[in-house]
Amino acid sequence: MGIRSSYYKGLKSIIVGLASIVTFLLAWEAVFLVMNNPFFLPGPYQVFLAFIRIATLGDINHVPLALHASVSLYRVLLGFVAGAVTAIPLGLLMGMRTTVRSAVNPIIEPLRFIPPMAWIPLTILLLGLNGYIFIIWLGVFFPVLLNTIAGVRRASITLVNVAKTFGAKDLTILRKIIFPSALPEIMTGLRVGMGIGWMCLVAAELIIPSAYGLGYLIEEYFNYAQTDVVIVGMITIGLIGLAINYFMLYVEKRMFRWRVDVGT
Amino acid sequence: MWAHEAWAMGLMFVVDSLNKSFHTESGTIDVIDNLSFSVEEGQFLCIVGPSGCGKTTLLKIMCGLETPTSGNVLINGVLPNPQKQKFGVIFQEESLLPWRTVIQNVEFGQEICSGRCSLDIARKYMSLVGLVGFENYYPHQISGGMKKRVAIARALAVDPDIIMMDEPFADLDAQTRWILQKELLSVWSQLKKTVIFITHNVEEAVFLGQFVAVLTKRPATLKSLIKIDLPYPRSRLTPPFISYREKIIGMLQQEIPSI
Incomplete structure (x- = not known):
């Protein structure tokens, strides 16, 4: 039953x-x-046809939808990896050493409240047309950092003492106790960071000129007044974001089978 | 200093005029005051004292997690150093790594001590404490008593010079506690390890220890060192057992009148 x-x-x-x-x-x-008024708001069927057209024949430059999506994904992955490899070590250090926390916090805390989009003009000026990675890095960095710090500080002092009484040195304690303790929080940070990174990317693509990317597709077809393709771009962005989130949730669930509260 | 001489006389574990005080905003707190006692190789010593008398601080000093303000702890003639000696410490709190399975937890100490772990040794100690069949369970899937068994197997698997336990069974129900006490004695009689067992439970101390060190209220010092002259296995109901128990309870009552 x-x-x-x-x-x-x-x-x-x-x-x-x-x-x-x-x-x-x-x-x-x-x-x-x-x-x-199909010009302003096309119907679902028209959008469906536009989807088929862009997916198979490509856009005005014969660039198919899959390539736009791949370029966007590639940029996000680069920024995501950059964000993770900078935020996780710094977060571990800040979580374990009060001195580092006191030194870094006054710089990082105010920066955290500047939306990544606000960095776009300066980014174009300083980093040129490849500034996407920096914008995505900004979006990924802070959630991963904050979650890593929180994860480290949640690590049990008893487990640290267990490792110490077996003779573990600092690096071993970090590797075998602190990092695994903080890993669930780090993964949450990565998942949130990925979501924010994806949004930052599209915003950056709308503004920074390029011939590829889903944000570019939206911007370009807005200029051609072809709203159906604009909506195709929007839906693709949404679906890919959804797929990424599901993928990361799945990874988390597989990694943390030892936790009681996962997947509920 | 008599500690070194004591070691020469075969005392493997010596606490010599130990003092520990903590400095806080509201002043200095003396936790341990001129505490001395010693343990011979292979002996089972229980330490009892009123709640909050500094037993846990004492354990941390004994296993090298804290340094004393003055005085010494000497294990085989040297200061406690977990990086040079092998300790099997069992804590009161939850001490298993939740992301590791039972067998991986048992291997953890060996992994740290010798850089590699032998599955055979891990399995040997798992069977010694009755964990066979639970190898691949995660800590959240097993009972409190089972978790203690895992912690004991993990401590034994490093082949420790000395085993130190800080109220290991305090959180367990009475039945499980009795079972684990018996199992601990059986493991001890097989392995002949030196055991220092801290508890606030007088009956437990009399049931387990060859000697019971009674501490005073804070700052803790040695009130009395009592030899429990009863053969193992002990029965909790015999008159000598009860008289030892009552004697020690009487001593603790002098420390805290409200017991």
Whole structure:
């Protein structure tokens, strides 16, 4: 009975979800019919056709949608890796050493409240057209840093003492106790950072000129007044963001099978 | 200093005129005051004292996590240094690494001590404390008593020079505590390790120890060192057992009148 009822529950939630999507599309179609202005707001079917066109034939320069998406993803991954490799070591150090925390906090705390988008003009000026990575790095860095610090400070002093009484030196304690203790928080930071990085990328692509990227696609077709392709770009951004988030949640769940509260 | 001479006489563990005070904003707190006692190789010593008398601070000094204000602890004639000696320390709190399985936890001490771990040794001590079949469980999947067994197996697996326990069974229910006390004695009689066992439970101390060191209230000093002249296995109901217990409880009552 338990299995059957959970099976029906799963089926039910899928049906409800699908019904919700269909309702949304119908509402969209209704607004489209009432407005009767395909120029401003194209209908779902028109967007679907535009999606097929951009995905197969490519945009005005024959660049297919998949290439735009790949370029965007590549930029995000670079910025994400840069953010992770800088924020995690600094976070570990700041979490373990009060002196480092007191030294770094006065610089980092005010910077944290400057939205990455506000850095775009200065970035173009200083780093030129490849400034994307810096903007994404900004988006990734702070959530990873703050979560790493929080994770380190949550590590149990008893576990540190256990390692010490077995004769562990500082580096071993960091590797075998502090880092694994902080890892769930670090992963949360990475997931949040990835989401913010993705948003920063698209914002940067809208502003920094280039011939590739989903943000560029939106910007370019806005200039051609082809709203259907603009919406194709938006939906692609949303779906990829969703896929990344699911992927990272899946990785977290696999990594932290030892935790009681994962996946609930 | 008599400590070095004492070691020459075969005393493997010596606490010599130990003092420890902490400096806080509201002044200096003396935690341990001129405490001295010694343990011979292979002996089982229990330390009892009123709550808050500084037992945990004493343990931290004994295993080298804290340094004394003055005086010494000597283990085989040298100051405690976990990087040079092998300690098996068992804490009261949850001390298993939650991201490691039971067997990986048992291997942890060996991994740190010798840089490598032998699965055979880990398995040997797991079977000694009755953990066979639980190798691949995570700590959150096993009971409090099982977790203590894992901590004991982990401590034994490094082949420690000395085992130090800080109220290891305090959080357990009475039944589990009795079982683990018996198992600890059986492990001790098989391995012949020196054990220092800190507790506030007088019955536990009399059940386990060849000697019971009774501490005063803070600042802790030695009130009395009592030899428990009863053969193992001990019964908690025999008149001599009860008289030892009552004697020690009487001593602690003098320290804290409200017991």
